[in-house]
Amino acid sequence: MERGLVVTQLDIQPGECIKVKGKILSDAKGFAVNVGKDSSTLLLHFNPRFDCHGDVNTVVCNSKEDGMWGEEDRKADFPFQHGDKIEICISFNETEATVKLPEAEFQFPNRLGMEKIEYLAVEGDFKVKAIKFS
Numbered sequence: 001m002e003r004g005l006v007v008t009q010l011d012i013q014p015g016e017c018i019k020v021k022g023k024i025l026s027d028a029k030g031f032a033v034n035v036g037k038d039s040s041t042l043l044l045h046f047n048p049r050f051d052c053h054g055d056v057n058t059v060v061c062n063s064k065e066d067g068m069w070g071e072e073d074r075k076a077d078f079p080f081q082h083g084d085k086i087e088i089c090i091s092f093n094e095t096e097a098t099v100k101l102p103e104a105e106f107q108f109p110n111r112l113g114m115e116k117i118e119y120l121a122v123e124g125d126f127k128v129k130a131i132k133f134s
């Protein structure tokens, strides 16, 4: 998954929202939105997979601590289609991260007890149009 947008030096607090707007490529194999402290310490790796890493039409979520992946969490819902223009809104609190889409919502535990998000990265077959912090 090639490197895309990376934003550092953020100070996103619990309850605030990171909005990532963009388009899923028409031949997307997968993409990921990562939020956390840095690339080695992720509160959430949100990874919709159309066909990659052995998964088909599956959202895989995970955390990463000191460069080590945690236990994967595969979601039942896959509300994505090739070529979709979407806006993903990620927020968190002391208990969990929430990923809101127009017609779906995912939760993932705040395994690391992260108290602020400093890092955002978007990887793979997703063309970022805009990001907004609110």
Ligand SMILES: C=CCO[C@@H]1O[C@H](CO)[C@@H](O[C@@H]2O[C@H](CO)[C@H](O)[C@H](OCc3cn(-c4n[nH]c(N)n4)nn3)[C@H]2O)[C@H](O)[C@H]1NC(C)=O
Pocket: 001, 002, 003, 032, 045, 047, 053, 054, 060, 061, 062, 069, 072, 123
């Ligand atoms: C079945 C035995 C092995 O399990 C597999 O192990 C793979 C490697 O750890 C798992 O894929 C990783 O899953 C991680 C989340 O748990 C990440 O999605 C990881 O990709 C992250 C990534 C790759 N890249 C990247 N940048 N440039 C390139 N080439 N790749 N950037 N970020 C994937 O490579 C994959 O999800 C996992 N599958 C299962 C079913 O457990």
